[in-house]
Amino acid sequence: MTTAAIDARGLGKDFGAIRALDQLDLEVREGEFFGLLGPNGAGKTTTVHLFATLLAPSRGTARVAGHDVVREGLSVRRSIGLVFQDTTLDRDLTITENLRFAARLWSLPERVARPRIDVLLRQFELLERRDDPVRTLSGGMRRAVDIARGILHQPRILFLDEPTAGLDPRARRSLWARIRALRAESGLTVLLTTHYVEEAEPCDRVAVLDRGRLAALGTPAELKQAAGVRSLEEVFLAHTGHPLAETDGG
Amino acid sequence: MSARAVYGIVAREFVRFLRQRGRVLASIGRPFVWLVFAGAGFAAVFTGRNQIDYRVYMAPGLLGMVVMFGSLLAALSTVTDREAGVLRMVLVAPIRRSTIALGKTLGATLLGTAQALVVAGLLLPVVHLRPTLAGALLGLVAVVLSGLALGALGLVLAASIRSIENFAGVMNFVIFPMLFLSGALYPVRHLGVVLRAVAYANPLAYGVDLLKHALLGAWAEAGYGGELPVLLDCVALAVFAIVGLALAASLLGREGGVTRTALRGRP
Numbered sequence: 001m002t003t004a005a006i007d008a009r010g011l012g013k014d015f016g017a018i019r020a021l022d023q024l025d026l027e028v029r030e031g032e033f034f035g036l037l038g039p040n041g042a043g044k045t046t047t048v049h050l051f052a053t054l055l056a057p058s059r060g061t062a063r064v065a066g067h068d069v070v071r072e073g074l075s076v077r078r079s080i081g082l083v084f085q086d087t088t089l090d091r092d093l094t095i096t097e098n099l100r101f102a103a104r105l106w107s108l109p110e111r112v113a114r115p116r117i118d119v120l121l122r123q124f125e126l127l128e129r130r131d132d133p134v135r136t137l138s139g140g141m142r143r144a145v146d147i148a149r150g151i152l153h154q155p156r157i158l159f160l161d162e163p164t165a166g167l168d169p170r171a172r173r174s175l176w177a178r179i180r181a182l183r184a185e186s187g188l189t190v191l192l193t194t195h196y197v198e199e200a201e202p203c204d205r206v207a208v209l210d211r212g213r214l215a216a217l218g219t220p221a222e223l224k225q226a227a228g229v230r231s232l233e234e235v236f237l238a239h240t241g242h243p244l245a246e247t248d249g250g
Numbered sequence: 251m252s253a254r255a256v257y258g259i260v261a262r263e264f265v266r267f268l269r270q271r272g273r274v275l276a277s278i279g280r281p282f283v284w285l286v287f288a289g290a291g292f293a294a295v296f297t298g299r300n301q302i303d304y305r306v307y308m309a310p311g312l313l314g315m316v317v318m319f320g321s322l323l324a325a326l327s328t329v330t331d332r333e334a335g336v337l338r339m340v341l342v343a344p345i346r347r348s349t350i351a352l353g354k355t356l357g358a359t360l361l362g363t364a365q366a367l368v369v370a371g372l373l374l375p376v377v378h379l380r381p382t383l384a385g386a387l388l389g390l391v392a393v394v395l396s397g398l399a400l401g402a403l404g405l406v407l408a409a410s411i412r413s414i415e416n417f418a419g420v421m422n423f424v425i426f427p428m429l430f431l432s433g434a435l436y437p438v439r440h441l442g443v444v445l446r447a448v449a450y451a452n453p454l455a456y457g458v459d460l461l462k463h464a465l466l467g468a469w470a471e472a473g474y475g476g477e478l479p480v481l482l483d484c485v486a487l488a489v490f491a492i493v494g495l496a497l498a499a500s501l502l503g504r505e506g507g508v509t510r511t512a513l514r515g516r517p
Contacts, residue, residue: 052342078344088339092266104258105343149339 003066005030005157005189006051010060012212013046020046022212023060028191030156033183035203036193037232039240042209044193045085048159051191052082065156078106081155083146085162091135095126095145098134099152106153113152120148124178140171147178157189158182164199176202197233206232208239215239251352255345259353260360263327267361277320277365281312281373292435301472305377310461311434313389314396316369318428318454321362321397322421325404328354329417347503351405351495358401359394366393374465381465388480389464395487396457402494403453409501432458439477453490456483 006028013021021043028034036044049055051064053073062069065079089098096117103113121127124144134142143163150158160179164172176199182188192203200206201220208216208223216223216239223235267273285305293304331337340350370389374381381389407424411417431438431445432454438446449455460483463476470476476483 054338054341074344074346077342080342082342084335084338086335088335090262090266090336091334092269093262097262097265101258101262102339102343104254104261105340105345107252107254107344109254 003030004028004063005032006034006062006064006191008051008060008062011047011050011057011062012059013043013050013055014058019212021050024214026207026214026217028157028189029204030189031187032189033202033204034189034191035200035206036191036209037195037197037200037206037236038193038209038215039195041211042240043212044195044209045161046212047209048082048161048191048193051076052080052159053077078153079156081150081153081158083143083150083158083160083163085165087134087142087146089134089142089145089149092133094131094133095121095137096130098145099149102149102152108153116152117148120152123181124148138171140167140174143167143171143175144178147175151182151188154186155188157191160190160192162193162195164194164196197231197236200232208236210240251349252345255343255349256353256356259340259350260357263324263354263357264360264364266327267324277316278368278372280319281316281369282376284308284312284315285373285376288435298472298474302466302469302474303377306379307466307469307474308435309373309377309379310389310465311432311458312373313366313370313393313465314432314434314454314458314461315429316366317362317393317396317457318400318425318432319362320365321358321400322404322425324358324361324401325354325408326414326417327357328405328408329411329414332412333414341502346499348495348499350502351402351499354405355398355401355491355495355498358404359397362397362401363390363393366397379465382467385464385467389461391484392457392460392464395460395484395491396454399453399457399487399490399494402491402498405498406494406501409498409504428452428454431455433462433477434458437474437477453487456486456490459483460487 004027006026008024008026011021011024024047036047038044046055050057051062051069053069053076056070064076067075067079069076090101093101099117100113103117121130126141126144129137129141134145164175167175179190183190192199194200203220205217205219206223207214216235218226220232224230224232227235227238229235229238285308289305289308296304298307328337407420408417411420431449431452438449438455441449459476459478460480463480466475
């Protein structure tokens with residue numbers, strides 16, 4: 001486990017005059033559960049979109065799964081799964097139709113996709129609802145389908161952008177149980193962005209982003225020790241100087 | 251180029267269309283509304299009455315209109331995909347932007363062609379127009395090529411316009427001039443130089459002209475058939491389709507296609 005799943009050097013992004021991400025140096029190890037923590041607007045989603053080749057960097061470089069995000073976009077996208085902050089499902093199609101659509105976009109042959117979809121639906125307890133339109137599902141179920149969609153092509157790296165935004169506590173718990181099981185099973189690298197500090201506690205390492213800058217980086221224990229505090233919440237406060245967002249999503 | 255991804259995009263467009271009953275019925279009923287209302291009015295002032303029934307003259311234009319509504323408006327799905335987030339999922343897939351543009355355009359072509367075939371099956375018997383086999387085949391070519399050109403054009407508009415409200419407004423602005431300057435309702439050659447020049451920048455004009463070659467061959471002598479060479483019509487439509495596809499692919503790939511929506515409301 002010495003190769004880096006993600007390697008960013010001086011990565012930055014501007015939107016007009018707004019510096020969304022300043023100069024990020026970051027290495028995520030293969031198999032790591034990495035948390036990107038920060039208040040709303042800190043640059044978390046921008047960072048994920050840069051890694052996913054949905055944005056072109058304004059400066060710096062990044063390699064994801066060993067591929068350059070600028071020159072080898074297709075190879076990067078082949079190696080990653082991305083669960084967006086807001087659902088990307090077609091509400092008019094059924095669960096199965098959505099997953100089959102994704103399987104085709106990822107060029108999975110039907111004979112590979114079909115059994116894999118069945119397994120995921122069973123794992124995510126969606127079998128009985130498989131032929132229901134997505135618009136009839138609860139938020140928690142939709143999220144589960146989003147995640148199933150994100151791992152259908154068996155990526156090496158999974159990005160979860162604020163995955164629990166808008167979910168009730170029960171749905172959150174079952175989502176984390178699923179992610180844990182996935183990681184135990186496949187050694188998947190997971191990069192999580194969140195502004196809920198407690199969600200970053202189980203991460204191997206955490207980076208705190210604030211206003212487009214890396215404010216702190218380390219294991220949750222290291223960060224707490226360095227700041228001389230007991231909770232990640234206090235670490236977060238110490239580094240960003242402002243309290244956590246109270247609102248969901250965003 | 252991933253054939254499976256293209257197939258996935260086309261299949262989804264078709265399934266979505268079939269689930270929208272109102273849209274299916276409207277697309278089939280619309281040309282008949284035009285046939286009855288516009289047909290009655292225009293027939294009264296139409297000077298070629300002795301040579302050709304106006305409703306027969308209108309038939310190729312109405313089929314062209316069906317393709318226009320079918321293929322051009324299919325691009326609406328790209329706008330709704332952007333709003334619903336589906337477009338982001340498509341953009342993060344390991345496929346080229348040109349593959350997405352091709353899939354969307356072929357989907358639009360399929361929708362336009364399917365609607366035109368259904369309408370042709372109902373409309374042609376009603377106006378007592380029986381095309382020859384060669385005419386029917388040329389008609390199919392005309393419908394498919396028009397679908398490609400208009401589908402690509404629709405996608406260019408959809409890729410450059412961000413909101414549904416804007417898209418609807420622009421479409422209304424595009425559709426009616428396009429229809430009136432297509433030769434669907436009256437021959438383009440009667441127009442002044444300027445309008446005629448505009449007509450020849452209109453992909454639908456070539457599609458309708460090709461459909462007239464296909465269906466009104468018997469009235470060509472009297473001056474109601476196609477006005478331009480068949481080959482020119484085909485080449486013009488192909489050029490519109492290819493240029494449109496290239497433009498749409500680059501617009502879809504343009505930064506902000508995904509992310510500006512993703513970042514909306516965020517600093």
